[in-house]
Structures are given as structure tokens and as C-alpha cells.
Amino acid sequence: MNLTFSGRGMAAMLLIGSMTLGGCAQQPALYQWGNYQPQLREHFNGGSPEAQLEVLKADLQKIQAKNGAIPPGFYAQMGLLYSSQGDEVLTMRSFENEKALFPESAPYMDFLMKKKTPEAK
Numbered sequence: 001m002n003l004t005f006s007g008r009g010m011a012a013m014l015l016i017g018s019m020t021l022g023g024c025a026q027q028p029a030l031y032q033w034g035n036y037q038p039q040l041r042e043h044f045n046g047g048s049p050e051a052q053l054e055v056l057k058a059d060l061q062k063i064q065a066k067n068g069a070i071p072p073g074f075y076a077q078m079g080l081l082y083s084s085q086g087d088e089v090l091t092m093r094s095f096e097n098e099k100a101l102f103p104e105s106a107p108y109m110d111f112l113m114k115k116k117t118p119e120a121k
Contacts, residue, residue, distance in 0.1 A: 032068030034059030040077060053081040072102050076109065083116065091116055 036059065039052045056078050063070060079094030092113060099109040 030069060031071035032059075032063040032066065033071050034063060036071055036074055036077070040073075043077070043081070049081045049084045053078065053085070056081070070101060072105070073098070075101065076105065076112075079112070088116060 035055050039047075039055050042052055043049075056074070060070070060074070060078075062068075075094045075098035079091045079098065082090040082094055095109045095113050095116075099106050
């Protein structure tokens with residue numbers, strides 16, 4: 001079987017090949033994760049809430065300075081860490097921020113906020 005390509009056939013093959021490879025180009029990240037995931041793992045492994053919070057606050061400043069997107073759960077985790085330190089104001093503010101950025105988290109954030117209100121204690 002003898003395969004020969006005309007000029008048009010070769011051009012079409014090159015075009016298809018370049019389009020295929022172009023589709024594999026790396027897409028930019030949707031969220032700026034920073035150290036969120038390692039800090040979450042640290043939380044579940046019993047790490048220091050103060051140290052975790054400091055890392056997350058530094059990441060938050062970096063993400064905001066770049067106009068990046070805060071990942072889902074970031075503010076919720078900060079709220080839980082603030083809660084473990086007894087800072088109810090920053091706990092509630094963090095939960096509200098999570099709820100505003102990710103409306104699908106509202107039922108869980110409402111549940112956590114209800115547990116933190118004085119009348120719920």
C-alpha cells in the first residue's frame with residue numbers, strides 16, 4: 001500500500017496535528033491554592049491552629065495581591081481555626097465570606113454559624 005500526500009493533504013494533516021497539540025496547552029489554575037491543602041492536612045493531623053492560621057493569612061494576602069480566586073473551603077477553614085482560638089467575630093466573618101463566595105456552602109455555613117451563636121450554646 002503506497003501512501004502519498006498531496007500538498008493539500010499534508011497541509012490538512014499539519015493543521016489537525018497543530019490543533020490537537022494546541023488543545024493540550026496547560027490551562028491556568030481556576031483557584032490560587034497556596035498552602036491551603038497542606039494546612040488542611042496539618043489540621044487533621046493535629047497541628048497548631050495558630051501556625052496554620054498564620055500560613056493561611058499569609059496566603060490570603062498573596063492571593064488578594066494577585067487578584068487571584070480564593071479556593072472553596074479556604075474561608076471556612078480559617079473560620080474553624082479562629083473558632084478554636086475563641087475569636088467569634090473573625091469566625092463569623094470567615095463563615096460569611098465563604099458563604100458569599102460559594103453560595104452552595106450556605107447550608108453548612110449556616111449550621112456552623114448557628115452552633116456559634118450565644119443562644120445556641
